[in-house]
Amino acid sequence: MTSVTLRNLQKTYDNATEPAVKDLNLEIKAGELVALLGPSGCGKTTTLKMVAGLHDVTEGEVLFNGVAVNNIKPEKREVVMVYQNYLLFPYMNVEDNIGFGLRMRKVPKAEIADRVGKMLKLVQLEGFEKRKPSQLSGGQKQRIALARALIIRPKILLLDEPLSNLDAHLRDEMREMILNIHREFGLTTIFVTHDQEEAVLLADRIALMFDGVLQQYSPPKEFYEKPRTKRIASFFGNHNRLYGVLQGTVVHTAIGDFATEQVGIPDGSKVCLVIRPQSVLLEHSGANCIKAVINRIIYMGTYIRYRITVDGNEWDIMGDPHPLAGYEEGKEACFTLPKDKIWLIPETLETQETPERI
Ligand SMILES: Nc1ncnc2c1ncn2[C@@H]1O[C@H](COP(=O)(O)OP(=O)(O)O)[C@@H](O)[C@H]1O
Numbered sequence: 001m002t003s004v005t006l007r008n009l010q011k012t013y014d015n016a017t018e019p020a021v022k023d024l025n026l027e028i029k030a031g032e033l034v035a036l037l038g039p040s041g042c043g044k045t046t047t048l049k050m051v052a053g054l055h056d057v058t059e060g061e062v063l064f065n066g067v068a069v070n071n072i073k074p075e076k077r078e079v080v081m082v083y084q085n086y087l088l089f090p091y092m093n094v095e096d097n098i099g100f101g102l103r104m105r106k107v108p109k110a111e112i113a114d115r116v117g118k119m120l121k122l123v124q125l126e127g128f129e130k131r132k133p134s135q136l137s138g139g140q141k142q143r144i145a146l147a148r149a150l151i152i153r154p155k156i157l158l159l160d161e162p163l164s165n166l167d168a169h170l171r172d173e174m175r176e177m178i179l180n181i182h183r184e185f186g187l188t189t190i191f192v193t194h195d196q197e198e199a200v201l202l203a204d205r206i207a208l209m210f211d212g213v214l215q216q217y218s219p220p221k222e223f224y225e226k227p228r229t230k231r232i233a234s235f236f237g238n239h240n241r242l243y244g245v246l247q248g249t250v251v252h253t254a255i256g257d258f259a260t261e262q263v264g265i266p267d268g269s270k271v272c273l274v275i276r277p278q279s280v281l282l283e284h285s286g287a288n289c290i291k292a293v294i295n296r297i298i299y300m301g302t303y304i305r306y307r308i309t310v311d312g313n314e315w316d317i318m319g320d321p322h323p324l325a326g327y328e329e330g331k332e333a334c335f336t337l338p339k340d341k342i343w344l345i346p347e348t349l350e351t352q353e354t355p356e357r358i
């Protein structure tokens, strides 16, 4: 089992003015599945290639089990990378594609045949040995690419957007397979994606990057409940905002005071109060209550959406699917913000380029 540490890792491509990856610090535990998440161009592939040794690092270190590997060649790192566009050899059949890495390593033929057989079973493609890549679907090609990577028994598995070329149902299947394989082999895995839902479904922890800079590194749940910035909150879907000033544990806003449980933000700070649509309660509790006219009620089948305006901002609230007496379009109603569901983001954080140490 191998841990991966990235220490002050930086990559500036030749002729580029800005680094593609800036001062990246990340610890990935042995056996952990980490998603590297962020919009296109934020430096995910660049990071993965530095871990694989396919790109030189400009500054900083890549460490496996605490030992720097900067000067170790890719083929000696015991790392494999699986790409979005499969990169299978078109003229080789499936078994030759899968066995390729072992032939390069001069493994005896009988052992190769045995291990290829096991891999085909693992990726559920027994019987496909003699097919050429052109005779396979996208999902099957991706599974072959995975088998080809795993057959050499790597210590670290790097997956670069392996699901983006697959349609929805194949993506589900492949995601299951990646999770099963991760469970079975316990491989340290870094999974690159631009899709937050995918990252949430797969990862033990998510490293979110914007513009080459790590923004937040935490378990998926924390991105919803404790986003470090408004931009992170937005990246993880719908949330409601209200602005105010913090005094003690109370946020004073234009529409009233709201108690919170959050600690660690200095008194007098301007804050953005954030709450998720599903955390707002349709009830009048006295404390932490908002009174607002319901602009719209949208029946969604499994839940009901309520739209209200709070201090000039449009709010989205999810209620259960049974209409509630008194909660009608055009009428004023009460909504409660449970204090343990409120999250505060200091306004100063939005202008900071680099996050403080995470
Ligand atoms: N080989 C390269 N040479 C120069 N610039 C590159 C190269 N590869 C990527 N870049 C640039 O580095 C930035 C990060 O790219 P990349 O790591 O591929 O992002 P992502 O995988 O998150 O989409 C982008 O601005 C991209 O244009």
Ligand SMILES: [Mg+2]
Pocket (backbone or CB within 6 Å): 041, 044, 045, 046
């Ligand atoms: Mg990429």
